[in-house]
Amino acid sequence: MSDAAATLTHDRQRLELSALSAPAVVFTVAMIAFPVIYTVWLGFQSFSSTGKQSYVGLANYARLVSDHEFWHGLWVTIALYVLSLALQLVLGVWLALVLFHAKRLPGIVRSLFISPFMMPPVVAGMMWLVILDPSLGAANYILQSLGLPPSEWLASPTWVIPTVALIDTWQWTPYVALIVLGGLQSLPPSVYEAAQIDGASPFKTFQRITLPLLLPTIVTAAILRSVDLLRFFDIIYITTQGGPGNASNTLNIYGFRVGFEFFNIGYASALMLTLTAIVFGAVLACNRLRGAVAW
Amino acid sequence: MNARMFAARVALPALAVFAVCSDGRAADFDWKKFQGKTVTFLANNNPVAQALLAYKDDFEKQTGMTLKVDGYQEQQMRQRLVTVMNAHSDEVDVFMTLPSREGEQFAAAGWYADLSAMAKNDVAKEYDPAGLSQALLKAATFGGKLTSMPMNIEGxxxxxxxxxxxxxxxxxxxxxxxxxxxxxxxxxxxxxxxxxxxxxxxxxxxxxxxxxxxxxxxxxxxxxxxxxxxxxxxxxxxxxxxxxxxxxxxxxxxxxxxxxxxxxxxxxxxxxxxxxxxxxxxxxxxxxxxxxxxxxxxxxxxxxxxxVIGWGMAVSSHSKQPDAAWYFVQWATSPAVQKKMALQGIAPPRPSVASDPEYRKWIDEEPVRKEWQAALDVLATKGxxxxxxxxxxxxxxxxxxxxxxxxxxxxxxxxxxxxxxxxxxxxxxxxxx
Missing domain, CATH: 3.40.190.10 (Periplasmic binding protein-like II)
Known part of the structure; x- marks a missing residue:
């Protein structure tokens, strides 16, 4: 076949492939683009309590700046994000190491370790709501049995963020562990053999070999959890609805209430687009970090 | 205006209107008028709706209509309703509403169909719209428009x-x-x-x-x-x-x-x-x-x-078949259905049901039920x-x-x-x- 004929065949194949995949591409773009564009449009509108709509330009975004509840929500969102992510990464790596080294652990025990993240968040929220009830829950019963003072858990403005972070950590640490476990299993054994020959202690081996080699995997887990944590909603809504007071009122909860309880869809859209921008920012930052630690 | 003032100024004249009108039209009323139609009901998955929907088959048998139930928890139901109504969609014909909470808002947004005429002109002989709690009917009336029919009474x-x-x-x-x-x-x-x-x-x-x-x-x-x-x-x-x-x-x-x-x-x-x-x-x-x-x-x-409040059943202003939707509302808030619901512990918004012998027998079975009904009677009169x-x-x-x-x-x-x-x-x- 001549070069010209080969190029023609190649071009034709590309055209056919493009034509065949076009419907799927159009559908996917439409499914993603339409809601985003519609939300952007809504962010420029004002809806009265009765649903009457008017164009207000950037007024919704200007309102954000002076809205105390927005800044409080942002603080709560970031506090929950940082606390939960730190706990999940540390405990996730630890759990992965346990599962990696405990080769004889029965399958059922391994399944139990990773079962929390298979539970729907609403169910997890309901379960913890009952356990942490200050009067009827098991948590305070256990504390008091050990001679410790009871806690108000989710009902305390001081403790609600750490408590919600603990619930999320309980649910999602196994997910992080599973990702890290995959990373551990792909590490080259030769490096460990060399370290063993050189007489490195287990701690030094972890510090100098395992952790640096695992960093790209850990950052990947951090990216996945970041997206979820910044738009954390279900467990908070089930357990506290943003309370007590506004102590756990994240941006997501605040936006939901503004939109669907107070029917101000325009301002809620502005809030949610701002949150989306924050999520994108966090993901971009993590991606850069991932590039920096790649090996 | 409290319940007593309402009774004097509005309910009594309304009673007279209902009495005159409903008898005149009852003979023409046909439960099978909308046979073959499908009515969509957006329901709050609470005990009131659960008690009602236990008799869904009875409605379908009595009217020949199909009832499509779209059930959610309370907040999710409102979320769905806001989406549907803002889109001016006719997906929902009938929805549950709490007039004490969202009545002013939904009425101002124009989401409720006005039931005043239907409650007067298109009722079965046994429906007795005037027998419903006047306080609750008043609570569901905004700008002179009757926006929903009471399903229960609570407080x-x-x-x-x-x-x-x-x-x-x-x-x-x-x-x-x-x-x-x-x-x-x-x-x-x-x-x-x-x-x-x-x-x-x-x-x-x-x-x-x-x-x-x-x-x-x-x-x-x-x-x-x-x-x-x-x-x-x-x-x-x-x-x-x-x-x-x-x-x-x-x-x-x-x-x-x-x-x-x-x-x-x-x-x-x-x-x-x-x-x-x-x-x-x-x-x-x-x-x-x-x-x-x-x-x-x-x-x-x-x-x-x-x-005192009560859940109500409203017809969507965007429904393309408000008359058929009204038939479902009428069936659901009829004395017969409300009696069945009452026997399941849903306090009836109709004094006639509250004094029904079968219901009284259920109430008399336990002293606590008697006290419950007595408290509800106070709510209904002073609420x-x-x-x-x-x-x-x-x-x-x-x-x-x-x-x-x-x-x-x-x-x-x-x-x-x-x-x-x-x-x-x-x-x-x-x-x-």
Missing amino acids: PIFYYRTDIFKKCGIEQPKTIKDVQAAAEKIKACDSSVTPFVSRGLKPAIAYTFSNMLHNIGGSYVAGGKSNLCSAKGKEALDTYSRLLRDFGPPGVVNYSFQQISALYRSGRAAMSFESSNELRTVMDGGARLKDTALIPFPAGEAGQVPT SSEVGYPIVANPESREFIGQAVQDLILKQKTVDQACADADKALDALIAQK
Whole structure:
């Protein structure tokens, strides 16, 4: 076949492939683009309590700046994000190491370790709501049995963020562990053999070999959890609805209430687009970090 | 306008109209008129809807229509409704609504079809629209338009443990001050129980707090301004929050009906101020059946002004078949269906059903049911449907009431600060109209 004929065949194949995949591409773009564009449009509108709509330009975004509840929500969102992510990464790596080294652990025990993240968040929220009830829950019963003072858990403005972070950590640490476990299993054994020959202690081996080699995997887990944590909603809504007071009122909860309880869809859209921008920012930052630690 | 004034000014003339009109048209009425049509019902998956939908097949058999049920939990139902109505979609024909909460708002948005004409002109002989609670019909009337038909009657009532009261030498409370005194005595007499429990969860507080405010003689609005910082308003805020802070369970700021009923049913609360709808839950298992008494919330300086509300069935203004939708509403709020629901513990919004022999027999089976019905009778005759501010942004107003109460329970503000902050935010909401 001549070069010209080969190029023609190649071009034709590309055209056919493009034509065949076009419907799927159009559908996917439409499914993603339409809601985003519609939300952007809504962010420029004002809806009265009765649903009457008017164009207000950037007024919704200007309102954000002076809205105390927005800044409080942002603080709560970031506090929950940082606390939960730190706990999940540390405990996730630890759990992965346990599962990696405990080769004889029965399958059922391994399944139990990773079962929390298979539970729907609403169910997890309901379960913890009952356990942490200050009067009827098991948590305070256990504390008091050990001679410790009871806690108000989710009902305390001081403790609600750490408590919600603990619930999320309980649910999602196994997910992080599973990702890290995959990373551990792909590490080259030769490096460990060399370290063993050189007489490195287990701690030094972890510090100098395992952790640096695992960093790209850990950052990947951090990216996945970041997206979820910044738009954390279900467990908070089930357990506290943003309370007590506004102590756990994240941006997501605040936006939901503004939109669907107070029917101000325009301002809620502005809030949610701002949150989306924050999520994108966090993901971009993590991606850069991932590039920096790649090996 | 209270229920009695309403009865004199509006209900009696309406009764006459209904009586004249409905008899005239009853002969033409045909339940099979819309045979073959499908009506979509957006339902709140609560005990009221569950009791109703147990008879879904009866409706389909009686009318030849198909009933498509779109059921969600309460908040998700509203979320779906907002989406559907904002899109002017005809996906929903009939939806459940709480006129005391969203009535002003939905009516102003034009989401309700006006049922006035249908309730007069297109009714079966046995329907008896005038037999429905006039107070609830009034609560569902906005700008002269009847927006929904009542499905049930409910309100917060006072549950208390007769055995603990006897042990501690306490009489049945007659006033709010008696409730406070009883809580003090129980705290000293039996430290194993929570003396008093009611709603402390921010969005849920207005339901019970409104009863306290009205009993004390306060009002939400005076002269077009928020009135929480009035002497009565501050007294209500102080009394309600102090009862929960000093005598309530730990973590009461997260308490709504589920937690309250669980605490009381388990025997760990001596007094509970919670919805009449919770009777079945509270009595579940039978442990509280013999040691509980029920009364409307004790009187304040203004006497007893209990909160009374009810779920209603509304026809969507975007429905393409409002007449067929009305048939479903009519069937669901008919005396026969409401009697069946009443036998499942759904308090009927019809006095005729409440006095039906079969229902009376069910009521008479347990003393606690008799007290429950007696309390509901007081709610029906003396009740006010004002839960939160009587403004379009009623749901949002409940947030600020709840915030003020929570600030006091958590000792984050003084009464003066809490009411002033709430009044400032609520004045802005009132001004929005």
